[in-house]
Amino acid sequence: MQKRAMIIYNPAAGKNKFRKLLPDAERILTEADLEVTLVPSTPKQKSTTEIARHAAESGYDIVIAAGGDGTVNEVVNGLMQVEKRPKLGILP
Structure with missing residues (x-):
């Protein structure tokens, strides 16, 4: 079974630098044979805490x-x- 990774990102952080960074992160993880899901944290969605808890569950x-x-x-x-708990990664 393929391992899964979720990247929870704040699109407002870092003056939108994530638009350049996320595709590279996704590519690297995919090349490492991970199924990758990108989830933005926005005020209109569930809180970031809820998203992370749901990913773990x-x-x-x-x-x-x-x-x-x-x-x-x-x-x-x-x-x-x-x-x-899943492993935690941080992409500053």
Whole structure:
């Protein structure tokens, strides 16, 4: 079974530098034989904490927080709400 990674990113962080960075991150992870899901954290969606918790509950192997310290904090808080936690990655 192919391992899965979710990148939770804040599109407002870093003055939109993620538009250049995310395709490279996705390509590198895909080349490492991971199934990659990109999820933006926006005010209109669930909170970043809920997205991270749902990723863990859904069996993702890796959850990557892409953004500033607020994004990382919310992802960590979401992962701490479940017993079986995926690996955490940080893409500043």
